Amino acid sequence: MKKDRAQNLTAERIALVLDTLDGWAGKLTWDLLLDAVKESTGSRYSRFTFAEYPEIANAFSLKKDALRGTLPRTRGEPRDERLRAALEQAERYKAKAKRLEAENQLLTEQFVTWALNAERKGVTMDMLNAPLPKPKRDRSKGED
Template identity: 40%
Template sequence: MTKGRAKNLDDDAIGLIVGVLDGWSGKLTWDLLIDAVEKRLRVRYTRQALDKRARIKIAYQVTKARISKINTSKSRQKLSAVELVAFMQRTNRLEAENIRLRTENEKLLEQFVTWAYNAYLKGLTKEYLNTPLSRVDRETTKMHLREPENR
């Protein structure tokens, strides 16, 4: 029996994969990630398919750096009570910040969808909307100095 091609990665699948990376601890390789994704999503993707998606690639790199930092730091030492309290406070703050940022991200995505729909109604193409901004030529900008007022 030949295996078929894996289904295309959609936003939901990418979000789940990024979530797997956010909670990752221990050694991280593409093969280990592929195995974890297969267990979670019941679909096996290739390293190339995962690496091609910017969100997954960035999450992988950030997770790899985080794990490397943990392994090379002195975090394996026992924490004192004061350090533990500070760690818990920081963790709580980061969890609250994470919730806030997720909410902000959802609002921005909703706004983007609205803008995309309105642009579509006006006949604006994706290429037009992705046109880079004009460069600002700061060399030709001239400042007008105000003359001091006579008193």
């Protein structure tokens, strides 16, 4: 029996995976994440597919590290459903902020690497920061 191929990972699907990770509570494994994504999207992806996307792999590792060694809450959950929902949303936002800070750090490191490598090849920062040429739009073929 031939397996149906999962849909390509679009920016929206990647955002959904990242949002799922941001709100994750409890044990986290690749299989559990894949199951959760399949439940919300209907598509079954592989661990290797997710690992090809640095933002997913980094978010997974970061969340795994955050969950490692944490103990369950000893105090009771609030009774008010709205308060519980607000607290859960706040936790998701905190997790997302932490993930975005880690992504920003990686991108900053990548930029420094690129800048140093460009400088070694004789490309100056002024050359790198030069504005891009304006696209030729809204001109008829006879104009120039």
